[in-house]
Amino acid sequence: MASNKPVIVRFYRFQNRLKEKTAGLAPGNTGISREALEAAEQALTKMSEDYPDWVSGLVVKLQEQHGRCVDSPEMRHDCFEEINHIAHDMKGQGGTFGYPLITSFADSLYGFTVKRSGEITDNQIELVKSHLDAMRAVIKGRVSGDGGEIGKKLTDSLNEAIEQYQQTA
């Protein structure tokens, strides 16, 4: 019988539609077999190996935008927006696939291409190029992890470039 008292809590208890859909109504245990999981894990590993190729593709796109910045200074704000967008895509998962240097370089590139007012100087365009060079070196040399000596060298020279160009920006 309906009560006039206010409802304090409602509990919704539904039939397990998803189970009916995936396991059918047949009795017995259902699950995901080890074989199926292993096959999927292998597929994932294989796909992850494509990560450097994917980054290379994005570096090419960045390069195109850099070229436009040089050729058409009036387009620089648009180009920076696009560069910023690509850098955002890159920075998220470098670490996940064994390339934390890509994440760190992309993060830096992302940081200084964030939308701003005012002129975008030639030095800032040069700085984009320094980032691209560093990323290309990582991918070309398959510099995974922190990259040891090479990694440190790449990071240092990028930081030097940042310092140099920012002072004169």
Add this chain to the structure above:
Amino acid sequence: MSDYDFDRVNVLLAEDSPFIRSLLVNSLKVLGVGNVFAVEHGGDAIHFLQRVKNEPMKIGVQQIDLIISNWDMHPIDGMMFLRWVRRHKDSPDRFTPFVMITSYTEPERVLQAREMGVTEMLAKPFTINGIGEKLISIIERPRQFVHTKDYFGPDRRRMKGDVPGGVERRVLKDKSEGVEIIRG
């Protein structure tokens, strides 16, 4: 043991990174999921669900069985999307299981998602086993939904006897006044 048949399952995936998106789509496909609808961010996901509600024949899906969403997306992130699914009047199904993928695993972030009614959290970097476990948990151990004045979502207590601090603070039982049970 026989394998689940995910062939008729419809998954909506919101992930802004094209690379991660393609990894997730392919992983789900390899596990046998029949339909994966992938979008770039929460805004696109909301738009997609509105279409599921308003023109299901046109987009060829009547119901989304599972939502998998990244947290950190722009302009509409995973939390705003989750809030919409659970609370908005236009949401086609406020009970849809919702898996949030995130590299934020600090307890307060997890708590924040839980209070918004998340079903499961999947930490990045994810593995197939991780995805598999979440799927099994959603299928085998669905939780009742709870609606109070300040919460709507899956019961935050997963198990019977799962009592915080060992003290039962819930005063309302099924038969108590003020408790309404809706079955379906």
